[in-house]
Amino acid sequence: QQQVKQSPQSLIVQKGGISIINCAYENTAFDYFPWYQQFPGKGPALLIAIRPDVSEKKEGRFTISFNKSAKQFSLHIMDSQPGDSATYFCAAKGTSYDKVIFGPGTSLSVIP
Amino acid sequence: DSGVTQTPKHLITATGQRVTLRCSPRSGDLSVYWYQQSLDQGLQFLIHYYNGEERAKGNILERFSAQQFPDLHSELNLSSLELGDSALYFCASSPRGDSNTGELFFGEGSRLTVL
DSSP states (O other), X not given: OOOEEEEOSEEEEETTSOEEEEEEEOOTXXXXXXXXXXXXXXXXXXXXXXXXXXXXXXXXXXXXXEETTTTEEEEEESSOOGXXXXXXXXXXXXXXXXXXXXXXXXXXXXXO | OOSOEEEOSEEEEOTTOOEEEEEEOOTTOOEEEEEEEETTTEEEEEEEEETTEEXXXXXXXXXXXXXXXXXXXXXXXXXXOOGGGOEEEEEEEESSTTOTTOOXXXXXXXXXXXX
8 A cells, every 4th residue: 555644634833832743654665754845836845854764853843753663653843933834745655666655735834 | 946847837728638748857867756736636646757767657647648858858748638637747856766865856836727
């Protein structure tokens, strides 16, 4: 199964709060899990990525948590800012696949 | 700016028509991917080319076809267009054929409207 599930579909967070987006996959052949950020009118851009040999990766205010046994991973945005308002896509890729499979996306709105 | 160029940015056409979307990858990137983005379907993988050869296919309709030319630019051809083909079509490039890093560099997309 090459599907990646993502929730919630939309999220509203107050400035300074924590935004949390969750993803799940079924295919154990996936071995690379990137997150992409998309602003209106723009193409998606890589935000942060993780491989399943680590449980957490942090870059500034953005953290990926990875649970290999549960086949779940999540994005945490600390101290969320209005400039973080965008659509976030989790994705997955396996070594035997020449494609990156995207989740359906989460629309994040950070309100002042 | 990702370095990936897509043309046209906007395209309006009628049902039954045929259109061609063009993509120029980042300098040096050998891989080109095409994705379709619609409101209810998210980013759907269509097809991947590496150095002129097809590497992987997603849920691409038979009415759609693509190719990558020797200069590495790619074209996505959509024919017998239907209303449901209205979407944003993204091209992305990657520096390696196996794209082990998973990082794709996306263009700004071509918005297709079928009336």
